[in-house]
Amino acid sequence: MNTDVVVVGGGPVGLLLAAELRLGGARVVLLERLTEPSGHSRAFRMQARMLDVLDQRGLLGRFTEGNRTWPKAHFAGLEPLLDFGHLHNEHPYALLIPQARTEELLEEYALSCGVEIRRGHALTGLDATPSDVVGEVDSPEGTYRLRSHYLVGCDGGRSTVRKLAGIGFTGSAPTVRALLADVELADPGQLPNGVPGTMRTPRGLLMAISLQPGVTRVLTTEFTPPEPGSEHTPVTLDELRETVRRITGIDVAMDRPRWLSRFADTTRLADTYRQGRVLLAGDAAHVHFPIGAQGLNLGLQDAVNLGWKLAGTIVGWAPPGLLDSYGSERRPVAERVLRETRVQLMLMAPDPKVDPLREMFSELLALPEVNSRLAHEMTGLDVRYTPSPGRYEHELLGRPCPPLAEAVGDQVRTVLRTGRGVLLLPDGTAQEAAGLATDWSHRVGTVPAEAGAGLLLRPDGHVAWADPGDGVPRKDALLELEDAMRHWFGAPGCTARPRTHHDATGR
Numbered sequence: 001m002n003t004d005v006v007v008v009g010g011g012p013v014g015l016l017l018a019a020e021l022r023l024g025g026a027r028v029v030l031l032e033r034l035t036e037p038s039g040h041s042r043a044f045r046m047q048a049r050m051l052d053v054l055d056q057r058g059l060l061g062r063f064t065e066g067n068r069t070w071p072k073a074h075f076a077g078l079e080p081l082l083d084f085g086h087l088h089n090e091h092p093y094a095l096l097i098p099q100a101r102t103e104e105l106l107e108e109y110a111l112s113c114g115v116e117i118r119r120g121h122a123l124t125g126l127d128a129t130p131s132d133v134v135g136e137v138d139s140p141e142g143t144y145r146l147r148s149h150y151l152v153g154c155d156g157g158r159s160t161v162r163k164l165a166g167i168g169f170t171g172s173a174p175t176v177r178a179l180l181a182d183v184e185l186a187d188p189g190q191l192p193n194g195v196p197g198t199m200r201t202p203r204g205l206l207m208a209i210s211l212q213p214g215v216t217r218v219l220t221t222e223f224t225p226p227e228p229g230s231e232h233t234p235v236t237l238d239e240l241r242e243t244v245r246r247i248t249g250i251d252v253a254m255d256r257p258r259w260l261s262r263f264a265d266t267t268r269l270a271d272t273y274r275q276g277r278v279l280l281a282g283d284a285a286h287v288h289f290p291i292g293a294q295g296l297n298l299g300l301q302d303a304v305n306l307g308w309k310l311a312g313t314i315v316g317w318a319p320p321g322l323l324d325s326y327g328s329e330r331r332p333v334a335e336r337v338l339r340e341t342r343v344q345l346m347l348m349a350p351d352p353k354v355d356p357l358r359e360m361f362s363e364l365l366a367l368p369e370v371n372s373r374l375a376h377e378m379t380g381l382d383v384r385y386t387p388s389p390g391r392y393e394h395e396l397l398g399r400p401c402p403p404l405a406e407a408v409g410d411q412v413r414t415v416l417r418t419g420r421g422v423l424l425l426p427d428g429t430a431q432e433a434a435g436l437a438t439d440w441s442h443r444v445g446t447v448p449a450e451a452g453a454g455l456l457l458r459p460d461g462h463v464a465w466a467d468p469g470d471g472v473p474r475k476d477a478l479l480e481l482e483d484a485m486r487h488w489f490g491a492p493g494c495t496a497r498p499r500t501h502h503d504a505t506g507r
Helices: 012-023 048-056 060-064 099-112 160-165 237-248 294-315 324-348 352-365 368-379 406-416 430-440 474-489
Strands: 003-008 028-032 068-070 094-096 116-119 122-128 133-139 142-153 169-172 177-185 197-201 204-212 215-222 254-264 267-270 278-280 421-425 444-448 455-457 463-466
Touching: 003 012, 003 133, 003 294, 012 028, 012 099, 012 294, 028 142, 048 060, 048 294, 048 406, 060 099, 099 116, 122 142, 122 160, 142 160, 142 294, 160 278, 177 237, 197 237, 204 237, 215 237, 215 254, 237 254, 267 324, 294 324, 324 352, 324 368, 352 368, 406 421, 406 444, 421 430, 421 474, 430 444, 430 474, 455 474, 463 474
Parallel strands: 003 028, 003 142, 028 116, 142 278, 421 444
Antiparallel strands: 068 094, 122 133, 133 142, 169 267, 177 215, 177 254, 197 204, 204 215, 421 455, 455 463
16 A cells, blocks of 8 residues: 555645644645645635634644734625624634645645655546545556545646546536726726625625735626637736726726736535545535635645545545535535535625615624624534433534633643544543543543533534533432543554654654
């Protein structure tokens, strides 16, 4: 076997997944067809839930350095804005960071974890059997075959992996045409609503935001289907100028484009996230209109969910069904994001018939409970995975870890950055719980809860067990904990051990 996992696609999702797999002890080869990073940044925002994950991996400081935070965000260009200040998490804000910088930082991280990255290597064929996957790869040195236990496609909306695996991509054809450009504006005051700002006219939508001093991101949307085949036609600065003029009626002086791109609202979802030993993550599994950088954040959460489960399967401790839970957990999340982005696009349509609906939505956004609900949904903090079968219900089960006391939080992050789960020892039964956790010590670290409620966290930071409280006998609570440990971390005393960064290279 050449390697444990082949990850196809060296964008942010593929890089993070490869690093997560290495944390779990799997050998990884990442194939990227481009010889160098593109340097382009379709997405420029990291959502609050993903900031928590980066913090749990000890990476957040690298991402925040030199970048701005944003306490609010728009929903369909409406007022009032969504207020992130009330989010129930450790980092209640968005981070404005270009996708190119995110990719650069994640590549550094993946390399530090021991990921082998092969640039200029493109997957052109694959043969998946019940026991392995053999990929056909074109490289600068010629064609070769690469054998692995599993192969994951993180290669975008036009995924070669998805097509070769025969996985359907069900959804809707495009209904709008859009341009995206990073340019210099001679006079930002020419834009009617300034920068940042949104302008909705009977002819379409114009959005603008400052990315860095002197550089403005301009996004135009016209609500007519694109011409067949136009997605392959390069965008010119003249086309952008004319489109802005058509929508706003104003000749906006712009030049020195850093990047010009076109896209549409094609909305599709993979019929399955797993076909035997072939899996999908990121845009290879779901595409939608880019509102709020949700596509990037959705894909990164795919990687964090899949990494520890696939690594556990390869190393040998994973319980039956753990790998299948990747698709059963993440596909419904994607369905909700696809629905929400469709709703936002509908609300932004220039049709006057939409105006009363926009007025009503603005009134609803002014209600704190509605504003909070949509803010949690847009940031990914509303996600709740189906908890493991148990005797007791708890509101935290399946949800992201809630904010913790500073000292406890620091210890929890120290464990999570190793890719293991964490048991916050429940008050009153710490000794018994610690003894129980001994058999899972290579997969779960322990931290005193310091008079707080006990929690079991998966490696992705979601709650797998919560102390049911004083109304439940301690013995029953510990039995519930043991059941959760078995469900998510396999049999106790498993001899399989994650490899270190050095010995996982296979050399």
